[in-house]
Structures are given as C-alpha cells and as structure tokens.
Amino acid sequence: MNHILYSTEDLTGILKAESFIQNKDILIRTILSDSRKLSDINHALFFALKARRDGHSFIAAVYEAGVRSFVISDSEFDTGAYPDANFYMVDDTLMALQDLAAAHRSKFNYPVIGITGSNGKTIVKEWLYQLLVPESNIVRSPKSYNSQIGVPVSVWEMNEENDLAIFEAGVSKTGEMENLARIIRPTIGILTNIGEAHSAGFESLNDKIREKLKLFEGVDLFIYSDKYLDQYDGEIPGKNKFTWNYRGQSNLEVFDDEVLEERFQFLRARFNGKDVQAMIPFTDQASIENAIICWASLLALGYEPEEADKRLEKLIPVGMRLELKNGINNCSVIDDSYSLDLSSLAIALDFLKQQNQHQRRTLILSDIPGTDSEALYEQVRNLLENKSVDRLIAVGEHISKYAVQYPFETECFASTADFLEHFASIKFHNETILLKGARAFEFERVSQLLTQKVHETVLEINLNALEHNLNHYKLELGAGTKIMAMVKAFSYGSGSFEIANLLEFNKVDYLAVAYADEGVALRNAGCSLPIMVMSPDAMAFETIIQHKLEPEIFSTRVLNQLIEVLNLKNLENYPVHLKLDTGMHRLGFMEDELDELLEILVNSKGVRIQSVFSHLVASEDPKHDEFTRYQIDLFFRLSERISKNLNYSFMRHIANTSGISRWPDSRFDMVRLGIGLYGIDSAYDSKSPLQTVTSLKTSISQIKNIPAGDTIGYSREGKMPEGGKIATVKIGYADGYRRGLGNGKGKMIVRGKEVPTIGKICMDMCMLDISGIDAAEGDEVIVFNDQIRVEDLAKQLDTIPYEVLTGISQRVKRIYYYE
Template sequence: MEAMTAEEIVKAVGGTLLSGNPETVIEHICIDSREASEGSLFVPIIGEKVDAHKFIAQVLDHGAAGVFMSHGDVIDSDKVHILVKDTVKALGDLSAHYRRKFRMPIVGITGSVGKTSTKEMISAALETGFHIMKTAGNQNSQIGVPLTLFRMEAGQELAVVEMGISEFGEMENLVRFVEPDVAVVTNIGEAHIAQFGKKENTMREKLKIAMNFTEKQRIFLNGDDPLLRQAAGTMKCPVTLFGTSEECDYRAENIHIEDGKNCFTLVYPEGREDVVIQQLGLHNVQNALVAIAIARHFGIEPAVAKRGLNEYAGIPMRQQINHLLHGIKVIDDTYNASPASVKSGVDVLMQLDNPGRKIAVLADILELGDASWQCHYDTGMAISEEKLHMVVTVGQEMKALAKAIIDSGAGIAVCSVDTNEEAIQWLFENVSDGDAILVKGSRGMHEEEVVKALREKYGAKA
C-alpha cells in the first residue's frame, strides 16, 4: 500500500479527527486486530457476534498508528482516532479514494460461481506479459474488495479483482470502489437465490458491474449461459462472448482429455490455437477461454497467454485431484457448493480415467432459502443423467437430491447419512481399489474432514 496521511484519510471518508497528529503516516489498513502493527490503521467491524471496537486498546498497544471508530471514547490521545458514522462504509469510501490514485486498468469479475478460479486463470494469462495485482483468496465482499484495492502499488500494470454480491444494491457499491475498465460475468446460477428471488434478478444485479461502461470499455460474457447470451444484445458497451456455442467470439472445439489434462482448440476471430490446461471440466475450458480473450484485449496473443494457463496448477480445495494408494482418486472440491458447481464437480469426476467406480459424496448446499428443496431435487435430476455408480449424501437438505436420483430410475445407488463421520465410515467399508471419489459441499458442512480421513487411511501416492 502507498502511504497516506491521517488528514488525507479524514477528508476521503468525511470523518472527524478526534485525536492524534493529522500528519501521521498510515501505511497499512487492517480489520484483523492480530495484523495491526506500526503504521497501521485499524478498522473495527461490527459483526453479528463481535464488535471489534473492543480491540481498539489492544491494537494501539501493539503499535497501530490509528483507528476508525463509530462509537466510544478516545483510548490514547497521542494516536489517531477518526470518528465515522459507519466503519464499513468508511473502509469502502477510503478504498475508492485510494483506487483513484492509480491509472492501471482493473478487470472486474463477477458471477454466481467460479469467480475465484476464473480470476486465477485470467491472472495466469495476464502474468505472461504484465506485473499484476489480484484478489487474494476470495476477498470479494463489501469488506474484501476494499482490502484488495489497498494492495495496489506503484509498478503494477494491471489488477484483477473479484466482485461478489449477495444482496440487492451491493454491486453499485463495489463498482464505486473498483471502477473497473473490463468486466467478466462467469454465469448466472442459483447462488444467493434466497436473496435475489429468481435468476433474472441475479443477472440484473451482476450486470451492474458494467453500469458505467461506455463504448471504450468491454464486458466478457459466458455465451453458454442462456440468460447472459440473451442479455448480450442489451448491453450499452462492446461485448465479447466466450464458450462453446457458435455465437461465441472465443470458442472451444474438439474438447478432450489427454494424459489427465483438458485439451481443446481455441477458435477466435483471427485464427485457431491448440490449448492444454491442467484442470478438468467444461467450466475450466470456459475459464481458459475468457482468460485468453482478456489477455488478447490487453495485447497478449493466445500463443503466449496459453503458456501461463498450461502452468497454472489450480486452487486448494477446488477440484484438486488427490492420487492415493491402490489407484484411488479423490477430488477435493470442498471449498463451497452451489447447484451449478455440484454439476461441474460431477462433470470432472466423470472425466477421470480410473478403472473403478465413480462415487460422489455430496453435502448440503446452504443459503438457498425457500428454494432449497427444489434446487437440491433439480440438481439430483441433472446429475442422474451421468453414469455415476454411487451417491452418498450428507445432511438434511441433500435428502431431496437423493430422492431425485431414486425417482429418476437411473439405477445409481444412493446412501443418505446425517454426518461426515457416517460418510467416512461408509467410505472406509465400501471403497475399492481404483475408485474415484468426488467430495463436495458448502463451506459450513466441513467436507474437508472427509478428504482428510481418506488421505490418512489410504495415503498419498508417491
């Protein structure tokens, strides 16, 4: 982060300096009291369970230069205390001010699922030609995006920023902070359907990422998503479609697996290019397509951009393939889940080359609200079309998915359990040599426990 004075910060957020020297230099913004150090400005967030204002004295003792505060008294009159109405809003306001210090273009990424993997693949392609800054992990919220922007520094040439929303009106805030020059929408799915009500509402909110775009800016849309393909004709800025359908400007043909890797032929307006990526699944082909398209938008030719994609190894807990003893393969896709990502996880499972059975261990998809039962049931119907041998469901919501598979008459064996411990026990008693196992569920279901148990029992292949 480039340094700012307390006076500059006060003006940027419309706050009041209660104490401290206005010339105090701030070199770091943090919301975690454990990260506070000399030169830090601590922003206490008021959460559902904890009001971080109670940590102000602690961070000042640890050397922090100052704090935001929305209530309470000055703790140390020698340190900077800035009074604001809302600390989260002040954090966003300050990030918007900080972003405007830089002229570097920003690629903003949104969508129902796949934002983080798309961000990583776009970054891998862009890094073949530029010094970039990218979102760390999945810091894509109203708090995470400002923290990401504070990582911008002199010498960087491009930024790639995830922009996640779960409520109406949030995208307008993120756009104000980020001011993206290029936008990507990965897809429109059922994620946060409880808040948005229906997919069309989700799409309208996501497309606000380009709300201020002119003819000089561009949005990249997944042309395989029916809603986005239809919306392309309504945009007020130039649109590039990516996907496998004929309408797409960057299209994948001849998709196949070789030596455990995804291979396809890229067809784009000026030619063709054979591409190899380490990640399986159609969604990763789509990610690679938009990564190449954006790289080319910034002047990197596909023949160069594809090298970065070929070297990209993936993200932990997101469709990471564990090769265990006895030919057993485990797909660790435990970071999170949505109906669309469950389908993509099963897609990857079906693409694995293994002599044994295909087994999917699927735990509850959370945050679906009143639509939960129907979404789980529909997901079950969708994956029943695959040639799975066995589905093990974990949790109450997944019972709807289990019912759908049984109702489908597909002949897929189903076992429903309530806990990870029961799922682990079933696997220990039933897994055979050469089996491939997908483990997936929402973050709150802690399915990494299942992966850990399998790794400990069967060990990693040398």
C-alpha cells in the same frame, strides 16, 4: 513494494471525518478490521466495524497491541482514554473503509480487470494471473476476497510498482454491487457465468444479472458469453464487447472438443474468420468453461492465437486452499504454497498464529516473486514479528539476503534443491510448520517430506464452511446469547484441537466434551477456553481439577464425591454445571430431587454453579412440539427455583442446534451448538443457509472388466448378468463405510457421476459398478460431500448423521483446509 502513505490530513479529508488527532506524525499504509489479525501496527488504521460484535469493543485490545489510529462511529466512545491515539469519527465505518479504498484506487491509471459471476471468479482470476504475469506486475485479490470488506482490502494493495490489477467482486443481493464498482472501477470487465448460486437475494434472474452488470458500467472492454445474457432485458455495458460461446455465434466460437490422453481437452474455435485451437490441461466441465473465459480474455487483449494456445497449455491447477495436515515428528503442517504475495502471506500467518497445539511456530518461506526490494522484505520482517513466528527457514537468494538480519532464529538456503539436500540435518519436532512458497519453488516436494504418510482415504474439513455456519448462528442469536460449542466425540469425527483452535479464534464462549481425557487433550493443545465435561466420574476429578475443566453434575452422588475431593484440596467455588432432567431421562436431577440438591449447594463452599442446563428431546420434530414446550417451561420453572435459593447468578441453557433454529425462546443465556456447525440442522429444508463442512474421499485401486454372469465380492452377492466394469476403491467398514451400504444401496461419485456399490462392503475396500464411466486407476472417488450428503447416507442406513460422522475411523486422514 512501496505503498502510498496517508497522513492525518489526508484521512480526515477522504473520510470526511471529525478528527481527534493526538499524534500528527502517524502515517498509514495498512488497514485493519479484525482485532485477531493485526500487522504493521505502527502504520495501521483500525476500522471499528459493526457486526454481531461491535468493533468498538475491541479497540482497547487493539490499542494495547500498539495500534494508534482508529475509525469509529460511536459518538459516545471515550477517545480521551487512549493517549497519543488518533480517532476519525464517521457515520458508518464500513462505508468509510470503502471510501478510503475508492480514493486509493483513484491514484492509479493502469488497467484494472474486474471479474464477477455466479461461479468461477477466483479460478479465472488466478488463471489470468498465471497467463499475464510474464509481462506484467500484477496486484490481485488474495484468495476469494470479493465481499463488501474483501474488495476494499484487495484494492488497498494497489501500488505504483504494479502495471495491472485483477479484482473479483461477489454479491448476494440487490444493492451490493454499486459500492464495489466504485471501489474497483474496472477498465476491463469479465462476466464468468450466471447460475443458481446466491440467487436467494434477487427477485428474478434479470434482477440478478442487472446487479452484477453494475460492475461493468463504463468499462472500455466487456468480455462475456452471450448465452448467459440472451434473455436479459437491459442494456449490456462496455464501450467494446468481446463474446464467446460454445457452438454459438460470437467473437470466439468454440465448435469442437476432444479429450486427449485422459487429461487434456483439445478445443477448436472460430476467431476473426479463422480456425484457432487451444490445448487445456483439464477435462472437467467447470475447468473447461473457466479456461475458455481465459482464452477469450487473452484474445480480446490482443494476444496472438498461437501465443494464447502456448500459455493455456501450461495452466496449472489453482490450489486455493490452505491445508492443515499431520506432520512428521509430532508436527502440524500448514501447506499454502500455491501462490505467494504479501497479502496471502499475511492471511497464512494469521492461520499459523491461530494454531495453539504446539508452542513453536516455524515458517518455510521462498522468495516473493516480482521484486527484490529492501522495503518489501522489511514488511515481511514486520509481519513475522507481529505474527509470533519463532523460526524462519528462508529459501531463495533474495529473501536469504535480507533474512540474515531478522531478529529471530533463521536458516537460509539458496534454492529448494539446496534445502532438500540438507533436509535430514534440519530438526523438525513438536512444532507447527507453515509452508509458503511461490509456485516456481515447487514446495510440494517439501510438503511430501514433512507430511505423515497415512491411509489414502481422507476426510476433508472445510474450515471456511465451519466458520460460515458458526457466524450464521451468531447472527441469528445476536450479541446477548453465549455459545457453547460441542466438540465431544472428536468433534463429531472432524478432529479435536484443529476444530477447537478455530472456535477459540472465533470467540465462542465455551467448549463441551464428553469425557475428561478429551478436555485434557484440548488443554495440552493450548486451548484456554472454559471446557465443560459432560460425563465425569470420581476417578477423573483429580484430572479435571488439575486441567481446570468444569464438570457436569447430574446427581447428588457425583456432587458429594466432587465436594469431598475439593475439601481435601481446600478449594472453594469450583465451577460446575448442573444438569436437570426435564424429559430426556438419561442424566440429570429430577424435580423431586431439587430439595436435597439445594440443601447441599447452600451448605457447601466447594462448588459454584456456573450454569444450569437441560436437554431437549425432540426440538427438531414438529410432532413433538407440545412436549418441547413442556420441557422449556419446566426448565424455566426449575432453574428459577434454584436461582431463588442461591445468592449469585448463573447461566441457563437448554437449546441444541435445532432448538436454536426452531425455538427462539429456548435460547436463554447460552446455547449448545453441535452438528449445526458441520452444516446439518434438521430444522432446515433443502434450502439450508448452512454449508457442507466435511467431504470423504478415496481413490480407485484397480479397474476390472467383468464377463457376463460373474459375481463380485463375498458370498457372491454382487451380480452382473450382462457383465460390465468395476472399480475397487480404498474404503471399507474399518474406515467407517458401513456394510449396510453394499449391494447398490450406497453410491459414490466417479468423474462427476454417481455410481452404485456392487457386492458386500469389505473391511478395507469395496467395489463400484462404473460401467459406462471413462475412469482410470488412481482417480479420486467422493464418498460424501454436498452432492451425496451425510444425511442421505444416514437415511439409507436408517440412522442419524451423528452416527455416520462419528463412525469415520481414526485411521482416515483428516485434512483441514481454509480457502
């Protein structure tokens, strides 16, 4: 894979930069913008983007890692402090990144498909790749890289070996598409749909459509459904247009459909005056529409209807998510085997490097489809070295040919079958394993052998959504306020080291746990962040000190006990956190206890106050705003008193999740972010900017037709006077689905429809009334997600979301995924 190399003169001209060149021999083929994700350092160009944290502040670390080329915009930056490095001074580093990608795009004349819409962009892109790859060498956006940064990163991957490109573009407000359009410059445009998603940044539906259509100005061919543009008042772009519709006049008019064998959708349509048909291996509405878009695209590109039908029937689901699961022999398994190219490999390796729970990292990698070039596998080698891979298991004839020369532990197998035949003799123990294979290698068989066999009910944790929520609060807080992330109680039921790794990777400042053993587990999993222990006792002080944890001190008794242990160990200035009671009346020093506290602190060298904090009682509730104001004022006054008696400074924090959102003046030096990370913040109404992080899913064990008058479950409380159909599902109160949700109070989603529970909730299962639903045994059942929300279940149970999330049993399998 031969990427164009850019010289210092090339870059100076393209970026219109004021250059400070100290090494003219450096050639660039890789662009970087995240100091945590470095690769190909000898040929990399780092863009110091300005976000919550200014990219200029990471240049020292990036330089230390070996990168020697930088695009900057800070005129005060000391370039002289970095010998043999090249700097390109520009007005705006993001615009410079986009300019460079646009210049790179202009070097290629092969067709480029641009895709935008409210939903379905990534699915349509991946399915078009499946459909067109037999005769094309395609470059495409990795995963859902469609943003102001993601698009230039995607387009940068274009090279001379390709003969087709497919890129997606996403916008959330007016004024964003123009830059993406000049980078992609599509020759073929596809509009997936226009819906409610991401509508907040537009004044009207027409405004939203107008912005999206900017991507297609000047395209040779525009493919769309006229049902989404029938109310649009502007000009529709495209020298040529191809329309599709469902029971509406268009170039491809779908007029009939039928479900076959419960897993195929048989479609009939009119095209060029003839009846045509297509078989699609999906039956849900979203997949059907996405497949029709692909059908229309094939026909618009000149494929014969019979060939299009043949290819559509072979479509396979797009597993766009990278999943982290518990594996055999105390391993962690990262499954990302839905597609394989150099870009997606780099993304997966970044996620592997982020995992600290095991010291050893193993990559199981197949041949990269499309080419067998030494240059490609040399780039693979560089990636693996940069990303700290300890062992490579190479599967495939091409990669095995080159991997034997790689300078780390390597095992090679000619095929997946060969690897599986030798599986029993390969040692996997206490390591993180990344599975990255092209679809043809069927790595799902490998995943089944490596993954722990556990309870079929699963709690899925969307790490993208958690990262989104963290970034939302970061932007709201600004750079001057630190974040302490609450990971107590198994991170609200979502996991321990898995969440802590993500938080550490995203540079939160502190973690907080309830008990010392939670902190020890994080330390054993490789977490190096400062960790506050909120409920320490004297018996745990040895453990706390041994693992460099920082205890909360809430009484003179606890303080004196700690000082005694520190004196015995001859330790001084051990970091602790003082808890003040400003109205919660649970733990903490009252105002009349401060004199005694200060006397101990002034006369002891054993401890050093790292922070002083308190707890807001009702920051989310407007009816208690007067009391919240009282707490904030009291906290300020008491912490000031402590500060005046100590000869050093410390941090202050009182704001919890809803305090961050509703009380800006409560943020002080640091905030404690808890359930907001998981998309729940009672300060927001239904239009919350947060994303749902957790989804609880199970499956149907059995379906029964119940005669009229029969009852269901214990105590015969489930009644069906007219009879009907029930499904028994694999979740009960031992899993955390509370008994209070029985007898119709709780609802779950089966085949896209909400259905009620019937009868009492059992220990390991419960029953649903699925009368009128065309369901099958083995079907997925959603217990909660972004439709049936955790908040909804909490209201039904007259409790709070915290209790619902933390009540999910440990026997429920956790799957962490990253899209």
